[in-house]
Amino acid sequence: MIENTRFASRSELVGIAALALLLVVVLPLTLDVFRLNLVGKYLTYAFVALGLVLCWGYGGILSLGQGVFFGLGGYCMAMFLKLEASSPENTKIQSTPGIPDFMDWNQITELPLFWQPFHSLTFTIAAIILVPGVFAFIIGAAMFKRRVGGTYFAIITQAIAAILTILIVGQQGYTGGINGMTDLRTLKGWDIRPDHAKVVLYFVCVACLFGCIFVAQLIRHSKLGRILVAMRDKEDRVRFSGYSVANFKIFAFCVAAVFAAIGGAMFALQVGFMSPSFVGIVPSIEMVIYAAVGGRLSILGAVYGTLLVNFAKTSFSESFPELWLFGLGGLFIAVVLAFPNGVAGLWSDYVQPRLVRLVTPRKAGWSAPNAVAEGAPAE
Amino acid sequence: MLIGQQPKDFLLSVEGLTVSFDGFKAVNDLSFYVDENEIRVIIGPNGAGKTTVLDLICGKTRATSGSIHFRDRDLTKMRENEIVQAGVGRKFQTPSIYDDLTVFENLEISFPRGRSVLGALTFKRDAEVRERVHEVAEMIFLKDRLAMRADLLSHGQKQWLEIGMLLIQDPELLMLDEPVAGMSVSERVKTAELLHRIIEGRSVLVIEHDMKFVEDIAHKVTVLHQGQILSEGTMDKVKNDPKVIEVYLGH
Numbered sequence: 169m170i171e172n173t174r175f176a177s178r179s180e181l182v183g184i185a186a187l188a189l190l191l192v193v194v195l196p197l198t199l200d201v202f203r204l205n206l207v208g209k210y211l212t213y214a215f216v217a218l219g220l221v222l223c224w225g226y227g228g229i230l231s232l233g234q235g236v237f238f239g240l241g242g243y244c245m246a247m248f249l250k251l252e253a254s255s256p257e258n259t260k261i262q263s264t265p266g267i268p269d270f271m272d273w274n275q276i277t278e279l280p281l282f283w284q285p286f287h288s289l290t291f292t293i294a295a296i297i298l299v300p301g302v303f304a305f306i307i308g309a310a311m312f313k314r315r316v317g318g319t320y321f322a323i324i325t326q327a328i329a330a331i332l333t334i335l336i337v338g339q340q341g342y343t344g345g346i347n348g349m350t351d352l353r354t355l356k357g358w359d360i361r362p363d364h365a366k367v368v369l370y371f372v373c374v375a376c377l378f379g380c381i382f383v384a385q386l387i388r389h390s391k392l393g394r395i396l397v398a399m400r401d402k403e404d405r406v407r408f409s410g411y412s413v414a415n416f417k418i419f420a421f422c423v424a425a426v427f428a429a430i431g432g433a434m435f436a437l438q439v440g441f442m443s444p445s446f447v448g449i450v451p452s453i454e455m456v457i458y459a460a461v462g463g464r465l466s467i468l469g470a471v472y473g474t475l476l477v478n479f480a481k482t483s484f485s486e487s488f489p490e491l492w493l494f495g496l497g498g499l500f501i502a503v504v505l506a507f508p509n510g511v512a513g514l515w516s517d518y519v520q521p522r523l524v525r526l527v528t529p530r531k532a533g534w535s536a537p538n539a540v541a542e543g544a545p546a547e
Numbered sequence: 548m549l550i551g552q553q554p555k556d557f558l559l560s561v562e563g564l565t566v567s568f569d570g571f572k573a574v575n576d577l578s579f580y581v582d583e584n585e586i587r588v589i590i591g592p593n594g595a596g597k598t599t600v601l602d603l604i605c606g607k608t609r610a611t612s613g614s615i616h617f618r619d620r621d622l623t624k625m626r627e628n629e630i631v632q633a634g635v636g637r638k639f640q641t642p643s644i645y646d647d648l649t650v651f652e653n654l655e656i657s658f659p660r661g662r663s664v665l666g667a668l669t670f671k672r673d674a675e676v677r678e679r680v681h682e683v684a685e686m687i688f689l690k691d692r693l694a695m696r697a698d699l700l701s702h703g704q705k706q707w708l709e710i711g712m713l714l715i716q717d718p719e720l721l722m723l724d725e726p727v728a729g730m731s732v733s734e735r736v737k738t739a740e741l742l743h744r745i746i747e748g749r750s751v752l753v754i755e756h757d758m759k760f761v762e763d764i765a766h767k768v769t770v771l772h773q774g775q776i777l778s779e780g781t782m783d784k785v786k787n788d789p790k791v792i793e794v795y796l797g798h
């Protein structure tokens with residue numbers, strides 16, 4: 169009756185398999201490399217949306233600064249790639265060969281100390297996880313231990329996103345400034361620019377995404393996931409069940425940050441550059457909209473929401489570039505007012521029941537316990 | 548005030564407790580002591596500060612001055628979750644349960660194991676947990692409702708669920724704020740029966756208006772009035788105290 173597997177219910181397994189089929193088989197077979205790479209880029213935002221489902225949808229912690237973590241992960245990856253692209257042979261026309269071009273343009277003659285360890289791929293991979301993780305931990309500990317939450321927390325994360333953008337743009341000798349880090353070429357000697365590399369990187373990105381989905385599912389189905397749900401509307405009560413609310417919030421926020429950072433790293437790899445335009449306030453809010461459109465309680469919805477909004481953005485902004493922001497704002501308002509559970513809600517309220525009736529005419533309630541935990545209507 | 552020699556013998560020693568909300572002293576220099584296995588009932592007119600006393604003990608409200616010792620630990624210096632872990636459980640006046648979770652999950656969350664982040668992540672729903680949840684669900688008349696979302700329960704059932712959540716925590720000091728308020732007559736009878744069972748073997752602090760119920764269970768009664776103790780003692784003594792009759796029982 170109350171059995172559920174440790175990782176996913178049956179309907180969720182079906183959903184995950186369907187998503188895998190779409191991302192691993194259907195899209196690679198039907199799209200050309202350019203479009204596949206575009207999907208790969210969109211999927212890097214899905215990591216952020218996925219983190220937001222855990223931290224906002226489940227834990228009720230709305231962060232409007234996830235671009236910070238996406239950016240930290242992306243910049244860590246880009247620093248490694250940039251160093252490799254700046255070998256003395258590649259940069260012999262510079263006044264100081266062997267350092268990134270933007271440093272040379274800014275009259276820097278020596279690789280700064282904090283850049284040095286990014287020669288190592290192992291260090292870089294560790295940094296992609298740890299830098300955003302530790303940063304999120306510090307923010308989380310400072311805010312949640314003092315019981316700063318809700319709107320105040322959202323505003324503070326916005327401020328952090330703005331500050332980080334200003335820092336990156338201002339310190340162009342160290343960061344590449346407003347243009348970001350461009351002209352990334354190879355990963356351990358393997359050229360990331362040709363078509364076949366883009367296909368491989370797409371699959372790596374999909375694999376990482378499923379890794380994160382797996383972790384998210386584990387968390388959601390653990391008691392910790394249920395504590396997050398409990399905290400969302402009865403934070404005080406959770407304290408009186410003997411839990412330190414702050415610690416659970418910090419955890420959710422850190423996980424969301426690490427997911428975002430992995431997305432950022434995959435972005436740098438697939439797109440071949442990283443810039444502050446993915447760090448600031450606007451991209452951070454857009455990422456929240458992806459999660460909202462997908463359904464903030466749905467792990468898989470986060471992926472679909474991201475893809476949908478980005479496809480809409482691409483086609484819309486090709487024809488009416490200046491109207492896109494209004495379109496996005498309108499979409500957000502529509503989702504919040506009319507479909508609070510997003511695409512996933514539409515699916516579980518309208519499509520799935522019909523499908524179920526079609527396939528198994530008399531087997532009602534096949535997803536009862538988990539659908540309940542997901543916030544879908546009980547029966 | 549009693550310093551040093553006293554607190555050890557009592558489970559709970561409240562001394563000189565005061566809280567002021569913008570100058571209004573909802574609890575004013577209050578001192579009382581609860582023994583091991585004692586059942587203490589707090590009565591008093593609305594607004595007397597009864598709920599606030601429980602808020603102070605469980606850490607929901609911070610005291611302006613005074614101390615609350617639970618065994619040898621000062622609760623005024625501890626966080627809410629630490630107070631719970633020390634063995635103090637609290638039922639709120641309005642049912643306070645997790646609406647989005649099932650009855651089973653509500654009880655499971657209250658089970659005293661895996662309360663750290665790591666513990667919650669690796670928590671296993673093993674036989675011990677299942678048995679305990681079923682046992683408690685049976686006691687609180689909800690064994691057929693385990694898979695139901697808690698917000699679909701009736702008001703009385705929610706009260707029971709919250710009592711169950713406390714019960715599964717197995718606190719040494721149990722605090723109940725008007726546990727039968729808002730219940731139907733038949734629910735009241737069942738709840739009284741339930742409370743009789745769960746108060747055994749622990750100390751209990753109950754706020755209640757139902758005088759029959761109070762007479763039935765109380766070892767000692769404390770009457771609060773305007774944040775201060777008006778009278779304290781056995782039910783008989785309190786009932787015949789002219790001050791009490793005047794402000795409380797008299798109308």
Ligand SMILES: Nc1ncnc2c1ncn2[C@@H]1O[C@H](COP(=O)(O)OP(=O)(O)O)[C@@H](O)[C@H]1O
Binds near residue numbers: 568592
């Ligand atoms: N957080 C608070 N802020 C301001 N006033 C409060 C607060 N909590 C309680 N009070 C006031 O303290 C008094 C005692 O309230 P309460 O303890 O709820 O009374 P009782 O439970 O005995 O009916 C009331 O006048 C109430 O308005």
Ligand SMILES: [Mg+2]
Binds near residue numbers: 640
């Ligand atoms: Mg009260």
